[in-house]
Amino acid sequence: MTGLRVRSLGAIEVARDGQPVRWGAGSARDLVFLLLARPEGLTRDEIIDALWHEDAGDRSGNRFRVALHRARTALGGPGSVVELHGAYHLSDGVLRSSDVFALYAALHEAEHSEGEARFRALSRAVETYGGDFLPHVQAEWARAAREEYRGVYTRARLERSLLHCEGLHCDLAVRDLALALRADPYIGENYHQKLMTCLSVVEGRYAATEHYRRFLRFLREDLGDTPMPETVALAQRLKAGEPICVRGHRDALPRFHTCPLTADGTCPGPYAELLKLA
Known part of the structure; x- marks a missing residue:
């Protein structure tokens, strides 16, 4: 995503066009970093459990909706966090900015x-x-x-x-x-x-x-x-x-x-699939 920079390794910084984003609430920031750590996506209930340790219900559902809205606003629009087959993901543009x-x-x-x-x-x-x-x-x-x-x-x-x-x-x-x-x-x-x-x-x-x-x-x-x-x-x-x-x-x-340092030729972790598109 043009103008977006997401840092999470050693320092926490999310900026758009050189300016720190305004989250509105810490839950929005936590949602973004949770989805950064889980690029394969998470369902609404999985997100609620990970962030608030609550069962799905009216209260937790409302917390999720508010955090999602604020996260999308902070990152630049509705397309920054997408829902596909019941799972929420950061868009490819957001992931690639990290x-x-x-x-x-x-x-x-x-x-x-x-x-x-x-x-x-x-x-x-x-x-x-x-x-x-x-x-x-x-x-x-x-x-x-x-x-x-x-x-x-x-x-x-x-x-x-x-x-x-x-x-x-x-x-x-x-x-x-x-x-x-x-x-x-x-x-x-x-x-x-x-x-x-x-x-x-x-x-x-x-x-x-x-x-x-x-x-x-x-x-x-x-x-x-x-x-x-x-x-x-x-x-x-x-x-x-x-x-x-x-x-x-x-x-x-x-x-x-002799040197025991060898590579097995594979890319570990959940980013392997996304990297095929790089």
């Missing part, structure tokens, strides 16, 4: 590109993610969307880390990998192994060993778990000063120590 759509579009482009074009698309995805989705909203629908979008960002960081690694830009690979693990330390022990290896090249065995120790604390305190034998063995080799990754000689490395 940072969430831009995040998925960049990852989608990366999946269908190679070389420099792939790198630029991944970088655009990383830059689009300004932070968590609606960071101060604790509703279940916001938390679920927050986790999903953080996962998309994490994936972009991981895949760009691999490209840096393939190009022998080890310091940049470490940065992307470390920031991905900061966003989601649960993504897999193999990524912690990879960061230990990369740190040993960029900052030395002491930095690699320190990450291993932090990872042990994370496993123990957050998961009540212990590291895999392969991780322990890798840490011992790093402590001994063994060169695990030799820059420019990856073909000679054991299979276990």
